[in-house]
Amino acid sequence: MRIHVQREPFDYGAECANFGQGGRDVGAVVTFLGVVRDDSGKLAAMEIEYYPGMTERAIAAIADEARTRWGLADLLIIHRHGLLAPGEAIMMVATAARHRAAAFDAAEFLMDYLKSRAPFWKKEIGPDGAKWVAAKDADEDALGRW
Template sequence: MRVLVQSKPFDYGAECAGFGQGGRDVGAVVTFLGVVRDDSGSLARMEIEHYPGMTEKAIAAIADEAKTRWQLADVLVIHRHGTLEPGEAIMMVATAARHRVAAFEAAEFLMDYLKSRAPFWKKEIGPEGTGWVAARDEDETALSRWRPERG
């Protein structure tokens, strides 16, 4: 398992190339690449802040949960911080499992967590100024499907 929080770009193809290889019990590898999106059409850049140490620890804990919950052979999470422009890779998730359903579900779980709970703060900068990216209801809804119902 690897969790990387870094400012420098990463090579998605190179990261994918060797991931999940070599394990005789791996039957599925799922990868996802997140890219900075310009919803408004006027995003100049995004600035992503985090607390070093705390962020890695939080992501590693959720990756450990995914690894146990879906019996994954391997997990990779890379998330960038600093200044990024529209179209740049912001994060990647990779999961390897015995079966495809486990690999897909675990990857979705990790992506939902990263979108709504990982300790990053994102500021969008455009011609009209700057603004912090707020939590979205649909991200909370996506994450809630992974938590057991209480009642």
């Protein structure tokens, strides 16, 4: 299990190529890449803030839950912070499990948690200044299914 909260970009292809290799009991690997989306067409950047130490502990706790609940052989979470431009990668989740259903479910669970409960704060920066991104009901609803 690896969890990284980092400012610098990561190589999604390299992370995918190196994840889940060598496990004889791994039958499925699922990966997800989250990207800065510009819904308005005016987004200059997104700034992501976090609380060092607290954020990593919160993510590790939910990762442990996913690993136990779905019997994961391995998992990887990378989440960036700092100033990110539209189209840049924000985060990555990878899960490895014996069967595909477990790998998919665990990945979705982790993504829903990261979107709605992980202690990150997002600010959109555009031509009219900066504004904090409010939590969305749809994200909370998605987490509710778990």
